[in-house]
Amino acid sequence: MKWTDLATTERHSARTACSGGASRTAGSGSQGRALRTRSGTRFVAVLALVGCADQLPDDVANYRTDPSCVLMNAEPLPQRSDDPHEGEKNVYACGALASKLQANARPFDDGVVIVKESIRRDSDYPWLVSTARKTDSGWRWEEYTRNFADEPFLSIPVGENVCIDCHRRVQGADWIFTVYAR
Numbered sequence: 001m002k003w004t005d006l007a008t009t010e011r012h013s014a015r016t017a018c019s020g021g022a023s024r025t026a027g028s029g030s031q032g033r034a035l036r037t038r039s040g041t042r043f044v045a046v047l048a049l050v051g052c053a054d055q056l057p058d059d060v061a062n063y064r065t066d067p068s069c070v071l072m073n074a075e076p077l078p079q080r081s082d083d084p085h086e087g088e089k090n091v092y093a094c095g096a097l098a099s100k101l102q103a104n105a106r107p108f109d110d111g112v113v114i115v116k117e118s119i120r121r122d123s124d125y126p127w128l129v130s131t132a133r134k135t136d137s138g139w140r141w142e143e144y145t146r147n148f149a150d151e152p153f154l155s156i157p158v159g160e161n162v163c164i165d166c167h168r169r170v171q172g173a174d175w176i177f178t179v180y181a182r
């Protein structure tokens, strides 16, 4: 299967599998047909990844234009040597009090969501969004991805321990690496 076929099928299956009440039944409807005609482990893996995945929550869906989301970094952050994700990063804080954000006050308040976008080299749109959401004085860690600029971001099942293990390095800064620098 060509990559373009894969991407088209993936988009199709994400929509059909999740519209109208999230039926995950393999082997029925268009998803089942797709599996029979386009069998192959790669396709099955991709299907499992996007099947009924959640989209970016409303409060961060428009993090680039939403006035409640503020860009924290002055320059795009370069890819790190231990970076699992390709590309340059920008970090936004959504729902934070401006005065506290600008003073780099820690800890962040409940309801604040820190959003990190990653943009691949030779590309002009984000392909990955990582979020840290402050709830009950702790962070919830989530990631979302997409293949193309006109697609919605869909959640990737991540083990939060992976995130926590690395972010622990900055536990003293409320687990958040980036400081407001604008």
Ligand code: HEC
Pocket: 077, 078, 080, 082, 083, 084, 089, 091, 114, 115, 116, 130, 131, 132, 141, 142, 143, 158, 159, 160, 162, 163, 164, 166, 167, 175, 176, 177, 178, 179
């Ligand atoms: C190997 C270390 C490492 C791992 C694993 C990791 N991060 Fe990060 N993360 C960083 C660093 C370093 C930054 C600072 C920005 C940069 O350079 O990318 C960062 C930045 C972030 C930010 C912006 C806020 C901040 O801390 O600067 C979010 C949100 C985030 N990561 C979410 C996640 C999520 C969700 C996961 C797990 C799926 C994760 N991270 C896994 C190292 C890591």
